Amino acid sequence: MDKFSKIYIAGHRGMVGSAIWRALENKGYTNLIGQSSKELDLRNQQAVLNFFDKEKPEVVIDAAARVGGILANNDFPYQFLMENMQIQNNLIDSSLQADCQKFIFLGSSCIYPKLAPQPLKEEYLLTASLEPTNEWYAIAKITGVKACEAIRKQFGKDYISLMPTNLYGSYDNFDLKTSHVLPAMIRKFHEAKQSTGKGKQSTVTLWGSGTPMREFLHVDDMADAVVFALENQFQDNLYNVGTGTDLTIKELAELIQKIVGHQGEIIWDSSKPDGTPRKLMDVSKMTQAGWKAKIGLEEGIKSTYQWFLQNEDSFKEVKM
Ligand SMILES: NC(=O)c1ccc[n+]([C@@H]2O[C@H](COP(=O)([O-])OP(=O)(O)OC[C@H]3O[C@@H](n4cnc5c(N)ncnc54)[C@H](OP(=O)(O)O)[C@@H]3O)[C@@H](O)[C@H]2O)c1
Numbered sequence: 001m002d003k004f005s006k007i008y009i010a011g012h013r014g015m016v017g018s019a020i021w022r023a024l025e026n027k028g029y030t031n032l033i034g035q036s037s038k039e040l041d042l043r044n045q046q047a048v049l050n051f052f053d054k055e056k057p058e059v060v061i062d063a064a065a066r067v068g069g070i071l072a073n074n075d076f077p078y079q080f081l082m083e084n085m086q087i088q089n090n091l092i093d094s095s096l097q098a099d100c101q102k103f104i105f106l107g108s109s110c111i112y113p114k115l116a117p118q119p120l121k122e123e124y125l126l127t128a129s130l131e132p133t134n135e136w137y138a139i140a141k142i143t144g145v146k147a148c149e150a151i152r153k154q155f156g157k158d159y160i161s162l163m164p165t166n167l168y169g170s171y172d173n174f175d176l177k178t179s180h181v182l183p184a185m186i187r188k189f190h191e192a193k194q195s196t197g198k199g200k201q202s203t204v205t206l207w208g209s210g211t212p213m214r215e216f217l218h219v220d221d222m223a224d225a226v227v228f229a230l231e232n233q234f235q236d237n238l239y240n241v242g243t244g245t246d247l248t249i250k251e252l253a254e255l256i257q258k259i260v261g262h263q264g265e266i267i268w269d270s271s272k273p274d275g276t277p278r279k280l281m282d283v284s285k286m287t288q289a290g291w292k293a294k295i296g297l298e299e300g301i302k303s304t305y306q307w308f309l310q311n312e313d314s315f316k317e318v319k320m
């Protein structure tokens with residue numbers, strides 16, 4: 001890929017989009033463009049067509065989406081289905097019309113069936129039912145994967161889909177109603193450590209049973225995978241991106257509790273959903289293509305906690 005190619009990163013202010021922007025800048029790409037949702041609402045088809053007509057990007061990376069944790073997905077099914085379809089449809093179709101040479105679509109590991117064999121291979125897509133808490137989001141993402149696959153098949157263009165596992169890192173969402181589990185735990189353990197009563201640190205309430213298993217990838221590794229996909233021609237349409245290892249939510253809680261230094265009790269709120277029991281990625285296709293994750297979970301959580309401490313004051317506002 002030419003370092004002067006015009007690359008549009010949709011969602012460049014988000015956790016993933018901003019990491020991709022930094023990674024591309026570090027590699028010497030000089031012609032990056034992005035728009036905030038206020039400047040360009042990607043749900044608006046005409047506005048997106050006008051933007052492509054004016055800017056004529058050569059490459060598009062789609063890191064824009066309505067994103068949230070298990071509760072946000074469960075509580076706002078319509079927005080997670082419709083907004084994600086609108087955003088990705090407008091980006092994919094405008095890219096095709098504008099003759100963009102490369103398109104990278106970011107999906108999510110929740111596209112695979114709830115009870116699929118583990119680890120999840122790309123070929124398990126559409127073989128059984130989805131996890132109910134996030135089927136709306138998953139269906140939107142599946143249509144994005146299929147749209148890119150159809151373009152590849154019908155027009156022979158290099159449109160690919162990367163399926164990240166659960167991500168975390170700098171610029172994550174730390175809002176307790178809408179966030180994913182890892183940033184929620186960092187914030188909960190930190191705030192409980194700060195608020196001692198009668199010489200004891202406050203208890204931390206976590207959701208579900210703690211038994212589900214999850215895999216976590218640092219966002220800088222994810223950005224590295226996107227740069228790799230940009231610089232290499234892939235043979236296929238769909239690639240899982242993860243570390244290939246997972247742990248229980250209870251083990252994650254104990255690790256974050258140790259890193260933050262909280263010494264109080266943990267309570268598990270069984271009225272909150274567990275979600276899918278396990279979604280470990282089979283990452284062998286990406287490994288064979290020549291890419292693998294580098295940042296270990298403990299190291300990644302430590303640096304994310306440092307980032308949280310430096311930016312703590314900015315997390316007061318509710319996103320949704
Ligand atoms: N976070 C995870 O654990 C995870 C896991 C797997 C896959 N992914 C995928 O990675 C991608 C990025 O996720 P993220 O975690 O970086 O999310 P994020 O931090 O919430 O960022 C999402 C971005 O999308 C933009 N956006 C949302 N609605 C928009 C609209 N109507 N018009 C224009 N822009 C809009 C936002 O723009 P503004 O900031 O300008 O409002 C924001 O920059 C998504 O496709 C997501 O599905 C994330």
Ligand SMILES: C[C@@H]1O[C@H](OP(=O)(O)OP(=O)(O)OC[C@H]2O[C@@H](n3cnc4c(=O)[nH]c(N)nc43)[C@H](O)[C@@H]2O)[C@@H](O)[C@H](O)[C@@H]1O
Pocket residue numbers: 068069070071073108109110133134137138165166167179180181182184185205206207208209212214249272273274275276
């Ligand atoms: C990557 C994303 O993963 C999402 O699924 P999913 O891993 O269950 O989403 P998370 O919200 O990360 O939750 C993962 C697990 O952590 C538990 N958990 C425990 N305490 C907390 C807490 O304080 N906050 C949160 N958020 N969870 C908590 C939660 O019940 C669930 O079993 C999907 O809904 C999206 O569609 C997307 O695929």
